[in-house]
Amino acid sequence: MLFPKYNLLDNVFIVNLIAFCLFFLISIVFKLVWKEKVTISARRAFSKSNKRRINIPYFFLVLLSNLFLFFIFLTLSAGDHGSPYGTAFVVLFFLFIYFVFLFQADKQQNESKTDGVKMNNLDTSSKKDSSANNSTSSSTSDDPEQKDAKTDTPKKKKKQANLFYTLVLEFIENVKNLKKNQPIILISIIFGSIFCSFFPLIMIENACYDPFDSGFTSTKVTRRYMESSCKTGKPCHVYLTVSDDLRTKIIVIFHTNTPFDEKPSVKYGEVNDDGYPNQVQGESYEIKYDRERYIHYVSIINLLPGTEYKFIAGEYGETDNWSDEKKFRTTHNSTSDGDIKFVVGADTNVVEETNIMTKMMATFDPDFAAIGGDIALTNGNPYCYRKWDKWLSNWEEFAINNNRLIPILPVIGNHEVKTGYRVTDEPKTTYAPFYFPFFQKNSEIKKDPFDQKSYQINRISDEIAFAALDSHHIYTEEEQTSFINEEFPKLQDDGVEYLLPIYHIPAYPSDKEYSVEKSTRVRTAWAELFDKHNIKFVFEGHSHMLKKTKPLRGGKVAEDGNGIIFMGDGAWGRLRDRRDLSVKRWYEDVVKSKQHVWIVNINDTGMKAEARGDEGEVLTSVTS
Numbered sequence: 001m002l003f004p005k006y007n008l009l010d011n012v013f014i015v016n017l018i019a020f021c022l023f024f025l026i027s028i029v030f031k032l033v034w035k036e037k038v039t040i041s042a043r044r045a046f047s048k049s050n051k052r053r054i055n056i057p058y059f060f061l062v063l064l065s066n067l068f069l070f071f072i073f074l075t076l077s078a079g080d081h082g083s084p085y086g087t088a089f090v091v092l093f094f095l096f097i098y099f100v101f102l103f104q105a106d107k108q109q110n111e112s113k114t115d116g117v118k119m120n121n122l123d124t125s126s127k128k129d130s131s132a133n134n135s136t137s138s139s140t141s142d143d144p145e146q147k148d149a150k151t152d153t154p155k156k157k158k159k160q161a162n163l164f165y166t167l168v169l170e171f172i173e174n175v176k177n178l179k180k181n182q183p184i185i186l187i188s189i190i191f192g193s194i195f196c197s198f199f200p201l202i203m204i205e206n207a208c209y210d211p212f213d214s215g216f217t218s219t220k221v222t223r224r225y226m227e228s229s230c231k232t233g234k235p236c237h238v239y240l241t242v243s244d245d246l247r248t249k250i251i252v253i254f255h256t257n258t259p260f261d262e263k264p265s266v267k268y269g270e271v272n273d274d275g276y277p278n279q280v281q282g283e284s285y286e287i288k289y290d291r292e293r294y295i296h297y298v299s300i301i302n303l304l305p306g307t308e309y310k311f312i313a314g315e316y317g318e319t320d321n322w323s324d325e326k327k328f329r330t331t332h333n334s335t336s337d338g339d340i341k342f343v344v345g346a347d348t349n350v351v352e353e354t355n356i357m358t359k360m361m362a363t364f365d366p367d368f369a370a371i372g373g374d375i376a377l378t379n380g381n382p383y384c385y386r387k388w389d390k391w392l393s394n395w396e397e398f399a400i401n402n403n404r405l406i407p408i409l410p411v412i413g414n415h416e417v418k419t420g421y422r423v424t425d426e427p428k429t430t431y432a433p434f435y436f437p438f439f440q441k442n443s444e445i446k447k448d449p450f451d452q453k454s455y456q457i458n459r460i461s462d463e464i465a466f467a468a469l470d471s472h473h474i475y476t477e478e479e480q481t482s483f484i485n486e487e488f489p490k491l492q493d494d495g496v497e498y499l500l501p502i503y504h505i506p507a508y509p510s511d512k513e514y515s516v517e518k519s520t521r522v523r524t525a526w527a528e529l530f531d532k533h534n535i536k537f538v539f540e541g542h543s544h545m546l547k548k549t550k551p552l553r554g555g556k557v558a559e560d561g562n563g564i565i566f567m568g569d570g571a572w573g574r575l576r577d578r579r580d581l582s583v584k585r586w587y588e589d590v591v592k593s594k595q596h597v598w599i600v601n602i603n604d605t606g607m608k609a610e611a612r613g614d615e616g617e618v619l620t621s622v623t624s
Contacts, residue, residue: 241441378416506540537609
């Protein structure tokens with residue numbers, strides 16, 4: 001499909017900018033090559049005295065016509081993100097503008113040459129008359145009126161072409177009167193018009209453009225010549241996700257570019273075992289994009305708490321093409337058995353700043369990392385799988401400690417879905433094409449990963465549980481109210497002391513205004529519920545800032561300190577300065593424009609959360 005429904009309208013400005021630049025360049029080339037045969041304007045664009053002098057009015061006309069085409073194209077493509085009729089109109093309009101301008105100019109040049117011939121004939125006739133009657137010539141040569149009459153040349157008639165039908169008639173007339181040296185130019189202009197109208201569209205077909213930080217761009221054409229992220233042979237992108245209970249369960253995910261005849265499988269054992277005494281099978285799911293991609297999920301259960309394991313992944317029954325050996329670790333049953341350490345952040349992307357931060361956090365040897373949304377920032381674009389490949393490759397390289405992979409606890413954000421916030425009934429397969437198939441989050445693996453919900457409970461230990469919520473991206477806040485009211489009391493009755501909600505859009509933003517609609521929506525739906533269930537700490541993202549609120553209760557600062565501390569707000573990757581930080585808002589305790597992640601350690605004496613910068617320095621902290 002030449003005009004992808006998703007991406008073309010978002011990139012229409014880029015399309016026309018590329019088209020204009022190419023046509024501008026081709027126009028200059030035409031002018032250099034055929035400067036003796038064609039005059040684009042009534043006045044020569046290149047004079048003998050200065051062959052590099054460009055006729056500004058001509059190129060200004062190119063610019064104006066292209067801007068006009070931009071708005072026409074935008075209008076015609078608005079309905080379905082790229083109508084072929086709109087592009088056909090662009091081509092025809094290009095042809096019409098340049099042909100009329102070309103041939104009208106040539107006609108004016110011919111008229112100028114004809115006037116020169118008439119003037120030469122008039123001069124010859126005048127000389128003959130002067131030889132026949134010298135006395136008359138002598139007597140009249142000093143007469144100003146007669147001198148002007150003899151030397152006066154016919155005035156060039158300026159044709160009024162401000163009416164559309166006049167231009168059309170002249171265009172048809174000029175086409176009929178083509179000279180012998182003009183067909184090649186006609187062909188060249190036609191080719192140039194078609195090339196500049198269609199080539200940029202073809203080049204950005206199925207485009208992935210990152211308007212944020214990374215500048216990562218790929219198209220269907222460029223991806224054909226990119227080296228495959230998943231080469232034939234060993235699995236690629238081997239990573240872990242936090243299951244519903246990290247004490248005894250883990251989910252291994254890996255990708256291949258060819259299907260398996262048998263089930264995907266993981267061989268594993270404790271690090272001191274000989275070989276891999278255990279083997280478990282899983283499920284596979286195919287993603288169909290430019291190239292084949294198969295994602296395999298293996299859920300390992302009945303593990304021992306607080307134990308380190310080694311594993312390899314591949315196809316059941318095969319002896320070759322297994323992944324390299326990696327390790328994973330389960331959490332302790334209880335904080336009394338040992339410390340539980342984890343990382344919380346959001347808004348990662350694929351920029352170098354993210355890699356530095358990920359490498360830093362891995363040195364703290366966390367049990368897992370919770371990423372509060374906006375992971376690869378692909379906006380639900382199904383053609384951005386190469387950007388996800390880059391993100392996963394970075395995670396494999398940097399989120400590792402002593403060959404032990406750090407599991408991901410994923411949370412959905414606005415840049416995981418197409419429109420950012422749930423405003424359509426479009427199915428999840430096209431609305432959020434990567435989030436669900438790339439992250440299975442429950443030990444009961446779904447054959448169709450889109451059957452998962454975007455909110456869940458992740459049990460970490462007897463005392464710790466995460467509640468990953470969806471801040472209006474797939475499900476509305478109100479749709480999760482019953483989930484919160486049902487699950488939170490159950491967990492607390494089961495001994496959970498640290499029940500930690502995490503979601504993307506901040507209830508108490510550090511960048512935009514407090515009254516912004518999206519944050520107001522979250523506060524209205526959940527703040528009272530968090531108060532009701534005696535939540536102590538909440539993690540948020542989205543703002544690309546460092547934030548720690550004062551203890552809040554009932555929408556006010558809790559003077560006795562018995563309130564909820566909201567921590568955030570993203571900035572695992574790059575920062576975005578959007579406000580003056582010299583004046584704090586009423587709910588803010590700490591707010592900084594600093595890249596960071598939260599390093600959290602919980603043991604039997606309490607919790608300590610430290611916001612650490614890219615060099616590991618402590619920026620602020622929370623204790624309980």
